[in-house]
Amino acid sequence: MTAAATPADVESARGASRESAGTRSAAAATSVLVLPGVAWLGVFFLVPLAIMAVVSVGAVDSAGHITLANPSLRNYSHALDPEFIPALLRSIYYAAATTLLSLAIGYPVAYWISRYGGRHKVALLILVMLPFWTSYLIRTYAWVMILRDNGVLNSVLLDSGVIDEPIPILNTDVSVILGMTYGFLPYAILPLFVSIDRLDYSMVQAARDLYASGRGAFIHVTLPLTMPGLVAAGLLTFIPALGDFVTPSVLGGAQTTTIAKLVQTIFTAGRDWPYGSALGFLLMGVTIVGTLVALRSLRREVMGASA
């Protein structure tokens, strides 16, 4: 935590004090506007989180009730058990693959909508969000029908003579990553679109005027300037993908267990909420550290670009 508090906090604190001198009354007026949001998060996020934190140092007594009689960090040391490492690594692998694929697919889409969408931009964005109109679970089950051995994909491949035997796709790494990429793609496209759309295209034109090639202008101008969007899209994909357990449990198989599934097992079949909470907090810690690292590298990136 100390590491995280150093340059970023100092900088933002300095900025805040400079600002508050001039615009104190305006800040007071606008702070009313954030009250509902703060209250909402306080009640529905912080309070449950605090309960989880308290529970995580408790234990389950012989009757199966949560007891705080002897609070200890036992659950945390238990959660550091190396038995979880394969599932954790697998979760990170799925989330990373999903993020990279989402960015690789999402960036050209967002770029195209922004640059060539013209007056259809809004309609195109609505198309991107269209999948949200149906439950994610149902859409994931639709993938089951597409991917299973006698499903749509295998039937088409068999009928067209590309393969002789159905290839098992469902319940593999491929189906999990495919399903997660499908699910998280809109979360990548939207921030990418915002950042690309804000890009002042005259910068690119200036680069071209100064004899940059198309690729050179993209690499040295477009990409650095849209880096905040890329990082935002990456985080919005990676973090939920890391905790996703719906997709791996529906599209995955015996060899694709993720850490989220193990946490769920501990809560339900294991009936051990304190242990599950501790494991949840450790995962949250991993995610927060990862996010801070990503944000810090972003700051360096952006400052490097503007320098």
Add this chain to the structure above:
Amino acid sequence: MTERDLPGMSFNEALDQKLAQAKWSRREFLGRVAAFGAAAALTQLLIACGQGGASPTAVPATTGPSPQGTTTAEATATPAPTPVPTPEKELFVYNWDAYIGEDTVAKFQDKYGIKVTYDNFVDESSQIGKIQSDGKGGGYDIHYPASTWVQSFITDGLIQKIDHSLIPNLKNLNAAWQSPDYDPGNAYSVPNFWWTTGYAWDPRDISGNLTSWAELWDPSRKNKMSMLDDLRECFAAGAFRLGLSPNTTDLAELDKILQLLEQQKPLLRFYTATDQITDMVNEVVEMAHCWSGDWVQMTYDKPRLKYVIPSEGSIRGNDVMVISSGAPHPIAAHLWIDFNLDGDVSAASTNYIGYMGPNDAALPKIDDYIKNDPRLNPPKEVLAELIELAYLKPDDLAHYTDRWNALQA
């Protein structure tokens, strides 16, 4: 109630029946409906329907046996022959989705003039969570836990003693069920329906008459088998193969079972407690660890599929009717249990959902296809070999969970 395999059934009837008979569909109703190929809209409609109905937690405050209520109850007259205490006018029941006769609730309401609020749950965790939420039954009068929960519910004071004088139909229970181990003398619970665990296979892909648990470890079926995503059931399968008790708490024995399950894992397509039916029907796997009711449902779409209760021994489970300690309507709750133990009522439920109960009076009225199938109604010798999963103390369960997670990871 139409016969299950009448060819002239409409789609809706067929769907209704599938859902009704889907005891395990209650586990993952959503997945089942979607997998049956029903449209997304239908699924959402069904979810909406499932969530309808009064919230029971809100009601006890407004009801309760007020003096006014009791007089009206007397006026509407329950045809009770003996001096039975006057029943309340309402009843809150919490049961698995689609796990009762088609018109059982309506008939009870007609007979006693008691308004029943009948709520469903789709999995055990939500059930137990709700029942434990206020330490006295979550506002429900009657609910249906697995028998393995009874002891812990008694210890926790979640359920109340049953007044046998109010339930004359207890005599209908088979002698073997008058005093089950989990609740001697049925003091706190009354058995409802029961099932077995085994595995189903497709005789098109696998010839011969399979009998052993070892078939689920056959490397020639790599990627063509599934196990239940249920740690107790998987450890039980391993325990039976090793000749150990499925309720063992011995760490060395648990490690041995884990070793066996670790050998099996690379051969498995998946662990699932929701998709075993559709994946057998769709030929994704050719062998699936499952419950007897799962197999009944598989045969509706693929009659050739077979099921066996393995010869090394297996699991028998049953659920029970219990009355919450905080039941707002205890007398009506006793009437409900008595009504469901009636031979005709119990048989009607069995014929509708495909699960048998230990009710001797119901036996003559149960459809032959259920009654005469040794896999659904095993003979005494087989039953004697079956073992019930015992409730595990938290520390013991943790040993299972740790090993299960190590296996899964």
